[in-house]
Amino acid sequence: MILRFDFGTPLHTGACVLSLPVQKDPVPFLTVSALAEGAVTLSLPLGQGDMLFGLGEQVGPVNRRGRRYVSWNSDEFNHTEDRQSLYGSHNFLLVWREKEPFALYLDDPGRVRWDLGWTRRDQMTVTSENGDFSLYLIVPEDGEKVCLDLCAQFRRLIGRSYIPPRWALGYIQSRWGYASAEDAREVAHAHRERGIPLDGICMDIDYMDGFRDFTWDHKAIPDLKGLCGDLKEQGIHLIPIIDAGVKKDPKYDFYREGHEKGYFCRKEDGEEFAAAVWPGLSAFPDFFRREARAWFGKGYEALLDEGLDGFWNDMNEPALFYSPEGLREAFGALEGRREALETGDYGAAFEMLGAVGGVKNAMADYRRFYHETDLGKTRHDRVHNLYGGLMTLSAAEAFERAAPEKRILLFSRSSFIGAHRWGGVWMGDNFSWWSHLKLHLRMLPSLNMAGFLYCGADVGGFGADTDEELLIRWLQLGVFTPLFRNHSALHTRLQEIYRFPAWETMRDIVSVRYALLPWLYSELMQAILWDRMLFRPLCFDYPRDETAREIEDQMMLGRDAMIAPVTEPHATGRNVYLPEDMLCVRFRTWEDRDLIRLPAGWHYVRAKEAEFLLFVRRGSFIPLCRPADRSDYVSTDSMYLVGWLGGEDAALPFYEDDGTVRDPEKEKGLSTLKAGKGWAWDPKGRKLDTAGLC
């Protein structure tokens, strides 16, 4: 059951698809207090064993209790443990406690602060700085698995998640620095030549003509359509980046049109707002306006015409390097302190660093421009967290117009709940740190709760220099995440698999992904179509298992599987907790694998560098298929089952479709794989390989 309460004058954010009546009764569970300047605080006493889950894209443990967070979409490169905001804001929180568990969702486009037992461990407070929001309270309807129920109810409230094309589950290679057709062809060739599977190549900002959206450098890419076609023949999709800011350049048609039609955000005095991003001074489309979205969407449509069918939206928090106003203020501050600086005044020195560093993503700039929302002229900071998601909507609406039948790949850096219906997300600009490999794993369930199923982090790490072992271990996690992209930043170590001596090991890992792809696709699609999570903390499935509550380095995957990646350097194994009997599949290649039957409890399981682990519940199985170096060559014509049936018959719901149709009929794609002692077949009556069943 979901109850809605309104505070102040909520904006219609589009996050929810169910239109619920507004309750007039007092809010249960939470104590509501009004603060100064319109802010509203919701507070809740916390009992000793209470656990808090959710908040989507944030650093920190899966159980978020004891920490502080701020919903404020931020271009935050330095994801250290104390960061309170990343690129997306996902105001869903699940309060799991013995008595009266519930979940809450703040449909609030502005800044929200979450003190989840940090100031006082027995108290949680949530503060909406605007004070204008809809609060949804979700209480369990049935079943013992309360968390799963609460998440499913929430997902019904916010609507069906984005469905990617099946090929988007293939391996994607990306790097900030790919600038030309030659670069793309070389990457394609290097993979194909070595048999490293590949379905996509992401082009970062350098492919553009001076960083102008929807353009490309015609010298470097003389024939985009030809390039797309050639690559597609090899099964490889080109995926360009699109940034939120549009270069303020009167000679640039796209800008001129947006400017003339008044589609850009304006300052209070009506002047077009501008700030520096990659192209230099840029204007920012007012994605709150349908007609601005339609205009911006035409850019995507034009690229679709060139043969592109995948996009990533970036810089859409929006990131602002600086505004001319902010810069002038910083210079002014410097000038005023110059004399003090000369005397060695350390305070002045820190002011100088602060003033100059503070020009980036400055709150003052987010207060300089306005949107036209359904509440009228609205200052950006009050609706900041919607901006990136509405850019995603602009693309989705364009795809709907231009290719209503076809799925287009789309993922974004910035997001809010609602945008999960229009695209996926990647986890932003992480680093080549082992701790970010762990973070990748930990963020999966909270993003799933918020509706983002097509997601993943930059495998190998974006910033800083990776090393071979880290990349291998990270690929072994990426194998299981829907978005499986290797991406790295300019000036960092080259990170394509083929750059490393151990590329064959890496190729074999990616090949396992392709062997698992039909099963992963089936699990992902079922999670999308039936409002389930693909990745879940163990305790969601095993609510009475107290040990399971603390396991944050393993995740349940799909209906019956569990992953437990190695996340420490030099390790040749790890401790794994099994909440029930499971089969451990230890992969070296998709064919060379060990099957180990393990009883419930703790086990130290070997997993040397070239090995990785997948666990399957006893009484179930998973299907593997013969891999290929492109996803469309991986078919379900022959399936190899692995599982531990222990003499019983077992069945696995299996979803399949053509991988491209926008709105699949969910029942039509669903069938059942069945297996027992010495036999297994699919619903078409084809026999399946049972050598991996025990």
Added chain:
Amino acid sequence: MILRFDFGTPLHTGACVLSLPVQKDPVPFLTVSALAEGAVTLSLPLGQGDMLFGLGEQVGPVNRRGRRYVSWNSDEFNHTEDRQSLYGSHNFLLVWREKEPFALYLDDPGRVRWDLGWTRRDQMTVTSENGDFSLYLIVPEDGEKVCLDLCAQFRRLIGRSYIPPRWALGYIQSRWGYASAEDAREVAHAHRERGIPLDGICMDIDYMDGFRDFTWDHKAIPDLKGLCGDLKEQGIHLIPIIDAGVKKDPKYDFYREGHEKGYFCRKEDGEEFAAAVWPGLSAFPDFFRREARAWFGKGYEALLDEGLDGFWNDMNEPALFYSPEGLREAFGALEGRREALETGDYGAAFEMLGAVGGVKNAMADYRRFYHETDLGKTRHDRVHNLYGGLMTLSAAEAFERAAPEKRILLFSRSSFIGAHRWGGVWMGDNFSWWSHLKLHLRMLPSLNMAGFLYCGADVGGFGADTDEELLIRWLQLGVFTPLFRNHSALHTRLQEIYRFPAWETMRDIVSVRYALLPWLYSELMQAILWDRMLFRPLCFDYPRDETAREIEDQMMLGRDAMIAPVTEPHATGRNVYLPEDMLCVRFRTWEDRDLIRLPAGWHYVRAKEAEFLLFVRRGSFIPLCRPADRSDYVSTDSMYLVGWLGGEDAALPFYEDDGTVRDPEKEKGLSTLKAGKGWAWDPKGRKLDTAGLC
């Protein structure tokens, strides 16, 4: 056996106390190549199972293979995983391999780059940028425990480690922000009132008169001697910070004397070098000169006269906020790009950030000044890594003059090998991150290898805001480290134990430290006097145990114990690997503890938030004493043994002295505790409590 090879013209750094003949034969193991500009590279092929240990104070795993490091003492606040330099440089590396294991030490005062299998996993290269250094190669002499042997030989080469006073093993409370006598008295009172043990209070920079070394703010501290005396009556020592930079202020006597006598570093043109640090423009003593050290040391002597007997040296890399020259250059760069900035040129924006951010600890500044070394006028960057340690020597020489019989507490931020004879170190400005709790543990053995036994990290974390659970878990590690200091930065959450609702839990943890203190002191002193490590990776003690090689979150402690702290939020236990049968002591308070006999192998061991674990090898025991709230009240008159004898008799070498005498006779302090079934006594014939023996 140790072989010495000289390259170029090595400076006498004072790191080694043995004077070994210089070999003329070719260097074994390593391939030596000369690079451009005088640099010299040593390279070594790495076999698959080879492991690399050492490098003292650095981030990353205990086994350092696969990573890059740079020996360059750095004031580096943001200790993320990819940092390659911290505050100290410790050029000792142990190459553990099946055939011909060895260790190497580069006695090199300049910048050294370590590529430990990062570029190529099968290759290690060490590059001395100066090319002037002594290389020591150590080969095993005897025994199966090769790593322990190599470390012990190295420690004999570099001489006996600093001996702290016994009270320095007590709990120390510190905070950047304590500024007055009132602050110190309040901290003392708040601890004493609640029975939280305390032996020291650190005063950070704010106690000084305008950040001038060896002064204090007479308004805030009208009677320093009285304050010291009052606190000492309560068993609490005041420990002031001393910074490397001396305020360039002609009205400040100490500066004037240094200036007039020419003790400060000069630029090439002979002018005194100045850079901004906390006091504003400051001059930097040339600690390479004995007479400059003697002059600077008089400052410590004057404070000794006030009753102080502990010091921490800081900012001695040296940290430089900026030099006037560097600042002018940065401003110049800004001016030149101002026009570009106005057009939103992102390149110019990053240049601006780079120019302003780059004024701090700039290499250009480290090349602006000179020292007088035994090689004559020497540019600072060529001997940079010695600077902080020579400041420590300046203090140590002063103590030798002023209080030759007494131990004075001294620890430093910056260090090199050699300085381990004069003082301890803390691990620098860490953060309130769980990963830094882990780093604290991991850095202990490498610092021990480098001779730094009196060491520890800022418990609770210096930067960022701690939370109660993190502080509790960190205290549970700090209990075992010789330096046990809670320290935090200005503007962060107040971090004294008594600020938290769970202060009683924290008090009980600290009380266990005091119950263990005589044993810890005995183990520390034995490690110092017999050139052993206090903390060791498991594989050093169990070289044939392959699992032990991967365990980096447990450490052997002293002769027979092992620690395994909980380093994850929300955990109520952890997996522990026992290389042999051990007794697990699970502490809640020093008296309320569980004794669990565990066989060798993996175990999931419960350790709820208020509980922590100590393991003791089967066949041995450790003594506990009745704790007090100050270390001098903890006596060995009554001892409670805990251990798992299993029917056998056992003996423990036990060291004790008065805790203050500078140069203890090592044999005199050593005795043996003996225990068997139902009996135990100390060498004085006193009966010991055997209720904890099984």
